[in-house]
Amino acid sequence: MKRLISYDLPANAWIAALVAAIVLILAVLPLTTPSIRSVNMAAKIIVFIPLAASFILLIGYTGIVSFAHTVFFGIGGYGLALGLLNSDASVSGMLTGLMLGVALSAVFGLIIALLSLRIRAIYFAMVTLVAALVTSQLASRLTWLTGGQDGVSFDIPDALSPGVRYWTVPFSDVPVTGKVLLYYALFAIAALSFLAMLRIVNSPFGRVLQAIRENEFRASALGYPTTWYKAVSSILAAVFATIAGGLYAAWLGYVGPGSTLSLNVLTDILLIIVIGGSGSLYGAILGAVVIIVSENYLQSLIELLIPVSIAKSPAGTLLSGDRWLLWLGVLYVVAIYLVPEGIVGMTRSGGRPGDRRAIPGPNHSR
Amino acid sequence: MSEPATAAISATDLSIRFGGHVAVNNVSCQFYDGKLTAILGPNGAGKTTFFNLLSGQLAPTSGQIHFYGKDITRYSVSHRAKIGVGRAFQLTNLFPKLSTFENVRLAVQARGNLGFDMARLSVDLPGVNEQAEFYLEKVALLSKGDLDVRSLSHGDQRKLEVAMLLALEPKVFMFDEPTAGMTIDEVPIIVELIQAIKQTEGRAILLVEHKMDIIKTLADRIVIFHNGEVIADGDPNEVMSMPIVQDVYLGRALA
Numbered sequence A: 001m002k003r004l005i006s007y008d009l010p011a012n013a014w015i016a017a018l019v020a021a022i023v024l025i026l027a028v029l030p031l032t033t034p035s036i037r038s039v040n041m042a043a044k045i046i047v048f049i050p051l052a053a054s055f056i057l058l059i060g061y062t063g064i065v066s067f068a069h070t071v072f073f074g075i076g077g078y079g080l081a082l083g084l085l086n087s088d089a090s091v092s093g094m095l096t097g098l099m100l101g102v103a104l105s106a107v108f109g110l111i112i113a114l115l116s117l118r119i120r121a122i123y124f125a126m127v128t129l130v131a132a133l134v135t136s137q138l139a140s141r142l143t144w145l146t147g148g149q150d151g152v153s154f155d156i157p158d159a160l161s162p163g164v165r166y167w168t169v170p171f172s173d174v175p176v177t178g179k180v181l182l183y184y185a186l187f188a189i190a191a192l193s194f195l196a197m198l199r200i201v202n203s204p205f206g207r208v209l210q211a212i213r214e215n216e217f218r219a220s221a222l223g224y225p226t227t228w229y230k231a232v233s234s235i236l237a238a239v240f241a242t243i244a245g246g247l248y249a250a251w252l253g254y255v256g257p258g259s260t261l262s263l264n265v266l267t268d269i270l271l272i273i274v275i276g277g278s279g280s281l282y283g284a285i286l287g288a289v290v291i292i293v294s295e296n297y298l299q300s301l302i303e304l305l306i307p308v309s310i311a312k313s314p315a316g317t318l319l320s321g322d323r324w325l326l327w328l329g330v331l332y333v334v335a336i337y338l339v340p341e342g343i344v345g346m347t348r349s350g351g352r353p354g355d356r357r358a359i360p361g362p363n364h365s366r
Numbered sequence B: 001m002s003e004p005a006t007a008a009i010s011a012t013d014l015s016i017r018f019g020g021h022v023a024v025n026n027v028s029c030q031f032y033d034g035k036l037t038a039i040l041g042p043n044g045a046g047k048t049t050f051f052n053l054l055s056g057q058l059a060p061t062s063g064q065i066h067f068y069g070k071d072i073t074r075y076s077v078s079h080r081a082k083i084g085v086g087r088a089f090q091l092t093n094l095f096p097k098l099s100t101f102e103n104v105r106l107a108v109q110a111r112g113n114l115g116f117d118m119a120r121l122s123v124d125l126p127g128v129n130e131q132a133e134f135y136l137e138k139v140a141l142l143s144k145g146d147l148d149v150r151s152l153s154h155g156d157q158r159k160l161e162v163a164m165l166l167a168l169e170p171k172v173f174m175f176d177e178p179t180a181g182m183t184i185d186e187v188p189i190i191v192e193l194i195q196a197i198k199q200t201e202g203r204a205i206l207l208v209e210h211k212m213d214i215i216k217t218l219a220d221r222i223v224i225f226h227n228g229e230v231i232a233d234g235d236p237n238e239v240m241s242m243p244i245v246q247d248v249y250l251g252r253a254l255a
């Protein structure tokens, strides 16, 4: 078990318990509730965890602040969609489309990394933001390829579609459809991606990334060609974001500029990182849950807590459910003040006290 | 110089200019295996800049650098480190938010060319962790391995700087005032470590140091920098008794 998570335990028992609870809930949710809204929300969380984790790999571990991350998410979505459209919804078409997307993203990730070396941080951040907006515009304009503003709806392979019914869960009476199967495919791929990233950041390579973030000058003096490390890290982050994009499109059966490339998606990622913290990949899990759950339920929660009579009064406008976005903003600002390093960062120092405990003896073969 | 062997590292007509200021001016100097050369000179003489040129942090305005006969003037910093040009820094230059152990392990895994290994875990690398502990032990920091580097005392950070250079196991060791700011009882451990490197076959050591007793113990040769130029170079006793050295160096910086 500890090997699976690369000996990288969340810093404190509470956070570990929270993470475990989240994973458990996500794992059983579609078998316990027929609520489409809950399952959709859970699927979005599942997709955004590797997406945000890949952003943490880039920003938290490598120190490249790029806003072009949505571009990779979009490439994954469109790649999968076009693959399915051009192959009569076959699994191989889906995978081919996604793989082509991954290849394209890798090239783009390399370009981003090389740009970051040429341009200083603040301008680089602006350049990447422009790149994200331009890509979004391109997707809206190249109608023949992308379906333009409306995006593309497509059929998912039959085995994964809601119409196919496999089984009924005995106690909850929830039908296990192809869509539920798709949910678990998402879950498995997202989990594998997350564990792969966890391994990467705890490998010798990941340690070099941290060293570069801390003191690039010194890292190169130790003999690490830092440029190449940044490039590889940027490519890896791009690849994982692309996979997440493919997952999201598969779940929605749709891809469009709004669902993958828009500023809303970027805002989501940034909020997740701010809430969860960028010092540890676990921040992606906690951040994604907090942000996506509040986006879905803050409105209802506020409506539930604040009686209509108060909400309708002049002073009550601030408290009406429609203002949920405002309150999310407040939550965000409070979070920045209270937990500047995010929920996970709060209790974790850069050193990994556990590191040395796990050293195997010299004759250990692995 | 009359040594027949190829120099481990050598500078030929090396100069660097910052705007109008020539910080290193036409320096030619060879450094040989098995010898410790102390580099002296008042503050601002260009000693650190000379190191920066040798290890590649700065590119010379003119001149060449050779490493065992090979022209490395255009090599990047990381490339030079890889082939064996090792450097410890005057101003402590570490990874502050990583643990002491991790700082040394980064040096060990750099030497082992393991940096791009992303399939294995750091904790699993055969030998690497043991070697990191070995070098921490050498500077008496093993018990502080789990601490963040930023929480170490100045003296401990200086020792860690030395441990990282040792862990790189370079051919050429450049120490830039390794004992500066250390308490008196911390100095001997560094001196002993440098002595031990001298005893290892095939190592050239360049040491910038102000403490005369350390230089007397360790130096096989002294090179004096002044205003970016080498004004004296030779046997320690001879150099220290040269009038020009007494004037520019002892007269001003140490008296």
Ligand SMILES: Nc1ncnc2c1ncn2[C@@H]1O[C@H](COP(=O)(O)OP(=O)(O)O)[C@@H](O)[C@H]1O
Residues within 6 Å of the ligand: B018, B023, B041, B042, B043, B044, B045, B046, B047, B048, B049, B050
């Ligand atoms: N990057 C730089 N830009 C401009 N001037 C520099 C730079 N580095 C060093 N110098 C100047 O070069 C001279 C030599 O500095 P330095 O090599 O640090 O001296 P030392 O190590 O002998 O005390 C000083 O006058 C210093 O101000």
Ligand SMILES: [Mg+2]
Residues within 6 Å of the ligand: B047, B048, B049, B090, B176
């Ligand atoms: Mg200096």
